[in-house]
Amino acid sequence: MAGTTLEFYEKPEQYPVSQYGGAAGNLYQIAAPRSKDAPLTKLIEAYQISQYKTSLAGCSGLFSKNLKDYEGLVHKVEAFERSGGLRADSKAEPLVLVVYSNFRGHALIPVSVEQTENGDFQMKVYDCNKPSALQTLTVKKDFNGISYEDYFYASYLEYSEVAAAMSGVELHSMEGDPSLYLSIDKEFGMVRNQEGKTPDEIEGAYEQKPFGAAEDVFSGIRSFVLPKGDYQLTVDVPEGEAETTNPDSVTFYLGTEDYFAEITSTDENADLQVKAEETQGGSLTMELQSDSKEGETSSFTMMNSLGMERTLEMNGSNAVVSLGENNEISIEAPGQETISLDGQQIVLQGGKAESSFFTDPKENPLKVLSLETNVSCDKKNNLSGTAIAEVVLNAETERNVTVTAEFYEKEGAPTAVYTEKKTVNPGRSQISLSFENLKTDFQKTQGNVALSCKLTITDESGNAAFYTSDGIQVTLTNQGKPGSGNNTKPDTGNGNNTKPKPPVNNNDETDADDSEDSKPSVPNSNKKKRAVTSVKTSVKKLTLGVGETYTLKASVQPANASDKKLKYIASNKRITVTAKGKITAKKVGVSKVTIKSSNGKKAVVQISVKKKPAKIQLNAKRKTIKVGWKFQIRAKFPKGTISNKLTYSSSRKSVASVSSTGKITARKKGTAVITVKTYNGKKARMKVTVVK
Structure with a gap:
């Protein structure tokens, strides 16, 4: 936190005023540090990490009590300014000001405030990201908001409270975090508690959004931070809308200070019930629920606080998995006779089994x-x-x-x-x-x-x-x-x-070299070798029909890395992958392809395999479009089926052309028939009439 101001105030011998702009009579006359390497700047940047200390910024943290109390903020800064700061009045109370956007939070030091002609309050603040000068934060005259860069609401604390909370605590404290983190890869994904309340109705809860994303743009995942308790993750599609994100599967993510889990189901409408006990080390229960009558599959990948990982795979999408206080794993899968745990078949007794993050004597740990x-x-x-x-x-x-x-x-x-x-x-x-x-x-x-x-x-x-x-x-x-x-x-x-x-390796591994100049090189002992820093792929998730193929496009970063060789690894036999990254879907279920460079950098592509489609349906059978207008074709398939590859063709390109992604362009008056074909030969047609 920027609460390190106390060290600035209380240790003048360590942080001399002269370092920050010459002789100053009080706090608000002190200029900001001129260097990003100044001790004050370093301290404040370090304490930014401490904003995640539970007692300060958790779901029930101290900062929540003054959230959006802008009138109180102005009065506090005015009082502190009048006192001349701690150097003039030892009883003066400095503040820590935290500003928020939908995507991030940032700590500032307020030093003075004055009211402008239009009634707004302009506050001078120290921002460690801009150490060359004090910055200006505006509090609206009716105290209904603030303005500072892309931040639009704020909270504050008197520093004595921050100092007390941080007393004797080092960064990266081991104190337990009472929060529960839930995410879903659906645009209309939502979480509710037992009373049916959403995060904006639950005290201390909020939705976490990635930095830099526009509010009306879905980033690919919705994430929520909540107090521990009982919740349900569902897909709530508003009337008149349609969920187009990952239409053939759903993935849930959840985490506590003790456990992390990733749950995937091939039923895109599956729900997840979560129960996280409020005590540290308490159990975590996950119940996957599905009404689908198709041959769905699901998987649970779980990790404990020590980094031990277990992967559970099963047929069906109805299961209850509980992670206990002592690393035990309880599994209940109604109607199932066997499940797979880390690739090993486990026979269920009455649909139940007990396991642990610790392997038994017969397993390889x-x-x-x-x-x-x-x-x-x-x-x-x-x-x-x-x-x-x-x-x-x-x-x-x-x-x-x-x-x-x-x-x-x-x-x-x-x-x-x-x-x-x-x-x-x-x-x-x-x-x-x-x-x-x-x-x-x-x-x-x-x-x-x-x-x-x-x-x-x-x-x-x-x-x-x-x-x-x-x-x-x-x-x-x-x-x-x-x-x-x-x-x-x-x-x-x-x-x-x-x-x-x-050594024997049981993984399905194939090698590929995406370098164009893979011919033997001329020896050059002075040539500088560039290591691979990351692996990039064209897709992160992929849904295929049984028998369908798809070639992954992968590359290493930087582009001039010395060794561009890549290895493709399939996680199970539901798919195969060649040395050049060509995937063939073999069996309904979920899988993944890991793409690794020679020095261990990797990228992972999640694969969901559905049945072959028996038919294809378009979003219109007939469409009338004006010349110059465009229309996007969308395809639908029977439940549990998919065709990733679609081929589009037009009977009269001069009237209406269609792109490889299904976008129709009306070119001149007339009629044309657009044909859409799946990878397994199923077809659907749309009659397009172009008018002036």
Whole structure:
């Protein structure tokens, strides 16, 4: 918070007035810091993080009590200004002013106020984002609002309250957050409590919108922050409107300080009941409800506060999943005989099952999520560098593991091997390897070489997790004979030169290189390598019919990255994906494709697979349009079916043409027939009459 003003007022020796604009007799004569690096600016920027401290800004935080009390704000600033500030009156009470838009909040320091000729009140404030001068905030003369940049309402607190709340508390406090965060990927998604109240009727609740979005533009998801309790997430489509966002599925997101969950159903009309106990560490219950009689599927991806993750998949969209105080998971799926938990089939007893974030003795508790490597060769072609892996251990206690990094030049025996003993803590953590002068067995002694690194983590019970990172570039400079290598077996790093067992990866993985210049490069040891910082895709969600194909368009950032190789991974057998990103829908249900770069950066595309459509219906059978006007064709399919690809054609393009997205343009007087065709050959027609 900008409540760090107290440190400014109380520590004049640390923040001298001279630093902020020469001799000043009182607070409102002090100029703002001239530098973004000034101590005051740094302090205020740091304390912006603390605006999320629950007792200050939570659903029932202190700032809520003065929300929109602009008359009180003016009186408080006037009183503080008259006192001359703390330097002149030790009993004066400075304020912390927080301004809000629909999308963000920001903390300011008010220092003075005066009324203008038109009756408005102009307040001088210090804004740490603009340290070169004091800024002006306007309070409307009738006290019904404020104006400051794109902020339009505000609250304030006397600093003594902020100081008391922050006393002895460091940033990123471990205090529990009593809020419940709910989201839905529908434009008309809404949340209600047991009394039927929406967030604008619930004390302390609000809708969270992304920064920079216009109020009338749907960003793709609606998010709500609420006090813990019982709620229902539904799609409420107003009369005369239509929900066009993700028409064939729905995804819910929810989070507390203890758990996060993502729930997806192929029934776009499914509802979600949520019950979050108000105590810290309390249980979270999620009930997915669907009236659909079609062959729907659903999935629950859940994560606890330690980063342990579990994915539950099932047929149908009616299920109750509860996450308990001690990491237990209770599952109730009426009418189902089996479900899938992390890919393993579980037989239900009376439609119920019990599990946990901690794996049972028959399950593998280890997962490797990513791997980043940074290696180079010396003049003898020995390998040095680091390998950092993100690991998840779904166990109650730490595990001693053996970590092996194998570097391959091509298939066959590894070029170099390094092994080290490590301890892995429960939950999500990093394992870091550092090695120097590993002996190698390269096929050549000079030039650039592409390596892959296969990381294997094995615990004392024999459970193993694997991860492969490709596209590692090293430059060889040894002047020995080509093909001779170093005439030694690869070094394991611990004196063990036995050949390691090749790791097995059960994921469906294929490699692709989207670089146009994938030909062997001319060796250049001085060429600067640019690492991939992110992976971008043309879509984030996709719905296909069984048998339909779609080719993902993916690229790495920056565009001039040294290694543009991408790997496509299908999460299950409901789809397949080729090395070039071509998806084929195989079975009704939900899946996802993970696209990974060689250094572990990734993007995820959610896939929903529906049945083939038996027919297609358009939003009109006949349409009359004036010359020059346009009309957008919209297609509808029977429940539970879809065709992502539609082909449009016109019988008379000179009368009415149609684009690849179904937009008709009326060109001259006459009639034309527009035909729309699905991927599986089903057709619908619209007769278009063009008039002057």
